[in-house]
Amino acid sequence: MPIRHRLLAVVVAVLWGANFIAIHASLEVFPPFLCAALRFLLLAVPTVLLVPRPQVPTRWLVGYGIGFGILQFAFLYLAMDVGMPAGLASLVLQSSAPFTVVLGAVLLGERLSPRAAAGVGVAALGMAVVGSERLDAQAGLLPFVLTLLAGLGWAFGNLASRLAAAPRPLHLTMWMTVIPPLPLLLLSLLVEGPEQITAALADSWSVAAIPAWLGLAYTTLLATVLGSGIWTWLMARHPSGTVAPFSMLVPVTGLALAWLVLGETPAPLELLGGVLVVGGVLWASRTVRTKGTPAARHGDIRLEVHEESLEHTQVSPAR
Template sequence: MTTTVATSPSLHATRPTPAHLLLATMIAFIWGTNFVAIRWGLDYLPPFLFVALRFSVAALACLVLPRPNVSWRLMIAAGVVMLGGQFGFMFLAIHHGMPPGLASVLIQAQVPITILLAALLQRELPTSAQFGAMLLAVVGLVLIALDLNADVSLLAFFLMMGAAICWASGNQMVRAMGQVNAVALISWMSLFAVPPTLLLSLLFEDLPVIPETHGLAVAGFAIFYNAVISTWGGYGAWAWLLARYKAATVAPFALLVPVIGASTSALLLGETFDTARLAGMALLVLGVAGSVFGARRR
């Protein structure tokens, strides 16, 4: 998620301290391992209900955090699309067999899609470096799509692309809000992600059978990790760093997320990657990196 915080440019430090570098790495670790937590939770919870429970817990912060000074319409739309849409599609994709490691890479397609939407909607043309990086990312996506086999369906792939499009669309909405407190914003947006996902759960999902003690503990941990550790802790710490350093200093740490996501999924879930899929994933991540760093020069 693109986060903005109200701060003065003069307050931005140039070199992160070792402790702050460790904090940025820990945030990437939390967001990367969250994909494994999602997979564990989906063993006991249907996807839309899982999303609704995640954001119900995250929205509890609204009780103590003031509503950001943005229009209700824009905040509701961002909550529904960026949170409900993104994670609804993502959880559904993983439910339908998308491996968590591959999901952590495919969701990064939101970066070139965000740049494309900015060009179409705000006339912010990409730099030549960004354009080349976007092509590299597309080649990576095509390689991954062509390599899909029995373990990953084309449906799961397109659901992940739907998640990336929702994230990229939400980025445009958040940008339109201007400088706001990121932690308060994500909490209030969470509030509006609950009704549509809960309604979809009631319409299309059977009520889950209450699992045994172990399953209940796993489901509870997955909800806690997603709502408290990843949403409150991750975005809160990310906003704290953005208030102290330039975005160009902090943002590259997000590139560690797909690397950590794929690595932890391979380690904890036994996910494997053949040569073609690994090459596609590498090209996509390189394309995302080029899109981030390519913005610095025309």
């Protein structure tokens, strides 16, 4: 994976880490399923009118929308609404990375090198350290399980976007937003009810609701369009297990911003866990250079050998 692609993956991690603060602000006004529906509805309408449909099989477009859009955000927004702190949510949601690795191996036949597997293991250990420190004090079992389910939904979305192999990833990202609004609106109507929906929409026109709308704007434009667009572009060019570990950098941003903005003070063990997460991601993506030999050098140009033997192979969609 080239250095510039790793830097793009880090940018996405920062955008998505700040996204949890934006979601927290939006949930102060909107109930969770309605909030998730609005997030995608604001993009779906201009997408249908202005963006060409991506040239990908419909099944992978729908699968991406269901996994990444519906399952991830329905469970995540509900988890945060029932008590999952923003910082802890940013951590637990990164269960999507090991979920993606396992699903990629089971469903797509992708392999990980020992170094990559060890890196993912270290990062997962860091996630467990932070989670164990905060779980008992700030969130119960239900919010934790809901966030894990959100991570599983994200993992399925990762695989669908990779199998889609869109020639224009941003078009795939935009058209993914067409899938979630109606199912989420129906879920909101059934679970939250017309009265709660009406009350939330009425309150949203007050001055106090400005942070909620700003949060929606952030999740819509920066987290979804920019962040997911870059992520989809990376997933189309590299194996799932190579890209997915970078999502473990998200809780570093999420925990830091939750501390600064929401007063969620990280404990020493949480900081240790964050170090393990970063170290694991860097180790999993580390490139091994060959020593300078006539076969490996030509002038000042050195060849780089990645231990992930399948890093640049293409996966053909299952039929």
